């Protein structure tokens with residue numbers, strides 16, 4: 315029996331400065347796709363908000379002043395070269411971008427809505443999966459206590475598409491179960507498990523993570539920033555028996571350092587490729603999807619071993635509550 319295998323790439327991007335037009339960013343991405351094609355890659359993963367600088371660090375009092383960072387159509391004239399390259403090279407791609415959609419809100423009224431979005435596109439140019447970031451970090455109002463703002467809660471609504479997984483043809487394979495997370499989502503085991511419960515085999519994930527904790531909430535050693543990113547992705551893959559391609563935007567962008575360290579991880583939780591630069595860099599790996607079977611038929615055979623009746627707090631509760639206090643009298 316031949317292995318179900320796909321060759322994937324994390325197409326890390328070096329910094330995109332505030333003044334850099336989308337055209338230049340797209341040209342850089344097309345060059346990475348050309349390189350990917352030469353290396354036999356079948357699916358390329360670009361970072362979160364890959365077309366512009368990480369603009370949530372910039373404050374606009376009037377949110378509409380930030381609209382120029384957003385895409386209103388996909389593809390557009392500016393992003394069409396990515397779709398053309400995908401077609402030319404027979405490569406699928408994952409793209410993170412800021413999305414403006416005119417959609418009904420929860421009351422049914424059509425509104426202008428803003429999301430931190432990613433899409434999975436096949437070589438024919440079909441958008442086979444769309445995801446909108448659920449775990450938005452940062453804050454909504456200008457914070458004078460911070461050296462650098464992180465205004466995702468100002469510019470984006472919480473994603474309203476859940477954590478979808480789709481089975482679609484990619485590379486030589488007739489079907490791969492693929493899902494997406496965006497940046498901060500990778501730190502939340504609940505998000506990975508919702509993907510795992512849909513038999514995900516390959517998670518596509520883009521991120522922009524500062525090298526320093528700008529929240530000034532306490533000391534966090536510099537080297538632990540990368541450790542926590544890798545720890546989260548490796549645990550997510552192991553516990554859900556899947557591969558992940560996790561792609562960073564890296565380097566010093568608008569004076570702020572992003573740590574890079576893009577990785578590809580297998581279902582054993584091992585890093586099988588890692589970026590070493592803070593620049594545009596392509597890392598690749600052959601993923602034998604049959605490797606997902608071991609975890610999902612043994613230690614993480616969900617149907618045999620999960621105990622949802624004991625997990626009610628996971629969905630019933632947001633913040634943590636205090637436990638009861640033990641006393642000798644109560645114990646007797």
Ligand code: CDT
Pocket residue numbers: 362451452464496497498499501521522523524528
């Ligand atoms: N883009 C993104 O989600 N970044 C966050 C930084 C958290 S600091 C507010 C991350 O989790 O990597």
